[in-house]
Amino acid sequence: MGDNNLLTAGMSMTEEQQAMPLRDAVFMSLRKAILTGKIKPGERLTEVKLGKILGTSRTPIREAIRLLEQENLVTIIPGSGARVSRMTVSDLQDVMEVRSALEQLSAGLACERITEEEKAELYEAYNAFVRSTQSEDSIMIADSDVHFHNLILKAAKNQKLGKILDGLADNIYRYRYEFIREDGHYEDLIREHKELYEAVISGNREVAEKSARSHIARQWSYIREHLQEDAGE
Amino acid sequence: MGDNNLLTAGMSMTEEQQAMPLRDAVFMSLRKAILTGKIKPGERLTEVKLGKILGTSRTPIREAIRLLEQENLVTIIPGSGARVSRMTVSDLQDVMEVRSALEQLSAGLACERITEEEKAELYEAYNAFVRSTQSEDSIMIADSDVHFHNLILKAAKNQKLGKILDGLADNIYRYRYEFIREDGHYEDLIREHKELYEAVISGNREVAEKSARSHIARQWSYIREHLQEDAGE
DNA sequence: TAATTTGATATAGTATGCAGTTATAGAAAG
DNA sequence: CTTTCTATAACTGCATACTATATCAAATTA
Numbered sequence: 001m002g003d004n005n006l007l008t009a010g011m012s013m014t015e016e017q018q019a020m021p022l023r024d025a026v027f028m029s030l031r032k033a034i035l036t037g038k039i040k041p042g043e044r045l046t047e048v049k050l051g052k053i054l055g056t057s058r059t060p061i062r063e064a065i066r067l068l069e070q071e072n073l074v075t076i077i078p079g080s081g082a083r084v085s086r087m088t089v090s091d092l093q094d095v096m097e098v099r100s101a102l103e104q105l106s107a108g109l110a111c112e113r114i115t116e117e118e119k120a121e122l123y124e125a126y127n128a129f130v131r132s133t134q135s136e137d138s139i140m141i142a143d144s145d146v147h148f149h150n151l152i153l154k155a156a157k158n159q160k161l162g163k164i165l166d167g168l169a170d171n172i173y174r175y176r177y178e179f180i181r182e183d184g185h186y187e188d189l190i191r192e193h194k195e196l197y198e199a200v201i202s203g204n205r206e207v208a209e210k211s212a213r214s215h216i217a218r219q220w221s222y223i224r225e226h227l228q229e230d231a232g233e
Numbered sequence: 234m235g236d237n238n239l240l241t242a243g244m245s246m247t248e249e250q251q252a253m254p255l256r257d258a259v260f261m262s263l264r265k266a267i268l269t270g271k272i273k274p275g276e277r278l279t280e281v282k283l284g285k286i287l288g289t290s291r292t293p294i295r296e297a298i299r300l301l302e303q304e305n306l307v308t309i310i311p312g313s314g315a316r317v318s319r320m321t322v323s324d325l326q327d328v329m330e331v332r333s334a335l336e337q338l339s340a341g342l343a344c345e346r347i348t349e350e351e352k353a354e355l356y357e358a359y360n361a362f363v364r365s366t367q368s369e370d371s372i373m374i375a376d377s378d379v380h381f382h383n384l385i386l387k388a389a390k391n392q393k394l395g396k397i398l399d400g401l402a403d404n405i406y407r408y409r410y411e412f413i414r415e416d417g418h419y420e421d422l423i424r425e426h427k428e429l430y431e432a433v434i435s436g437n438r439e440v441a442e443k444s445a446r447s448h449i450a451r452q453w454s455y456i457r458e459h460l461q462e463d464a465g466e
Numbered sequence: 467t468a469a470t471t472t473g474a475t476a477t478a479g480t481a482t483g484c485a486g487t488t489a490t491a492g493a494a495a496g
Numbered sequence: 497c498t499t500t501c502t503a504t505a506a507c508t509g510c511a512t513a514c515t516a517t518a519t520c521a522a523a524t525t526a
Contacts, residue, residue, distance in 0.1 A: 023510090046476090059511065060511095062296070067303070070300070082478095097338065097342065098338065098397065101337070102334060104334070105331065105334040109330065159324075160324070160327035160328050161327065164331065254479070280507075290482070291508090292479080293479085293480070311508090312486095312487060
């Protein structure tokens with residue numbers, strides 16, 4: 001079969017698709033392909049084609065595409081097909097404004113709800129972050145940053161908030177490494193994390209929220225800077 | 234046909250289903266049925282049954298149910314079917330916390346982005362709200378309150394924010410009339426609206442956010458009060 | 467030549483069939 | 497009378513078949 005080349009070259013079902021509904025496996029597979037840029041913005045998602053690539057019928061593909069639309073990763077034009085969403089700067093601005101508000105909420109709630117156990121975890125994550133900045137590997141830095149914030153989100157103990165923030169994160173996934181300064185001056189980042197960490201540990205809601213806000217603001221300014229360079233696409 | 238009795242008695246396709254994909258019509262229809270309590274929490278949604286009632290095949294029903302799941306109106310158990318979600322107090326608390334943060338954002342952004350035209354609209358809406366409180370009809374009061382807040386949301390000019398807040402509103406739809414005091418003392422509500430209106434008009438972001446916050450807090454305390462009475466369901 | 471119509475093709479929308487799984491009711495055993 | 501097992505009915509998951517619609521290109525007309 002000629003399908004396997006595309007399958008191995010591009011997307012594939014995730015390893016552990018046992019006992020998982022096909023639609024979910026397809027969803028995760030497509031989501032990953034979009035987030036990693038394997039399927040590019042503006043590209044069309046045709047049901048039969050994807051079905052051939054992933055080895056399923058149209059039905060699970062359809063359902064997966066509907067879910068992707070909910071996360072704003074694809075845009076469906078009724079009657080015509082689905083395309084990978086093309087985010088405008090204005091769209092991104094919308095997302096970042098909401099993220100800012102919700103990351104503040106996350107930090108604020110965490111202040112009041114974090115357990116001793118979680119404090120220990122957060123301490124670990126904070127140190128891991130500081131270590132990663134020394135490596136100057138922006139992938140590692142970004143990942144440890146995300147981990148740190150996810151722990152705070154977990155400590156906030158608000159499932160709805162978690163779901164929404166996860167969805168928003170997808171929207172800026174492509175830019176996740178770009179808010180790391182290339183020149184290796186991470187003082188601001190470290191300071192913010194330190195501030196945030198200490199505020200959450202000590203329950204200082206006001207400071208925690210302020211740190212979260214400036215953290216997002218910094219991210220956004222870096223992303224926006226990068227968008228200037230692209231200037232089109 | 235025996236289907237029409239159920240159709241007219243319970244749910245039905247919305248009037249303007251012309252040129253709209255069936256799945257969307259079904260989605261809106263089911264959504265309405267759930268929000269208005271025509272289908273009750275815990276009740277099972279079977280594809281063939283709904284298909285018979287609404288006069289479609291299973292496919293559009295399936296897709297509509299998937300969308301409803303995204304809005305947390307139904308819960309899908311893989312392999313077994315879909316049921317109307319049963320919200321716990323904790324779930325509601327999560328929703329209200331997020332709503333509070335986002336209504337604040339909405340009010341804050343509106344301060345900076347409202348146009349003269351929108352100011353006039355908002356003025357109208359504010360007056361309509363005050364008038365409605367004199368009527369002591371809690372349905373009318375709640376509706377004019379929602380309208381007032383929707384105008385602010387529109388003035389905030391953030392589509393993402395609008396979408397998310399709409400989704401959250403569905404989660405508390407059942408309780409939308411319950412935050413209106415029964416005893417006819419609406420001073421607090423009117424004062425909050427006046428404060429919020431004037432803050433948005435004059436661009437006083439801090440006051441606007443504070444008003445929005447206390448408005449949601451009031452809503453939540455009334456809803457929670459009411460939940461005590463039910464004490465079970 | 468430009469615009470408009472028309473027809474062919476591709477693709478989404480919808481319906482239905484089949485297989486496997488889950489829920490249910492009834493019988494048998496305790 | 498209760499519990500457990502089993503047979504059956506009902507339902508979802510996935511696939512496929514059919515239908516409606518959109519898109520694009522060629523042809524026809526102004």
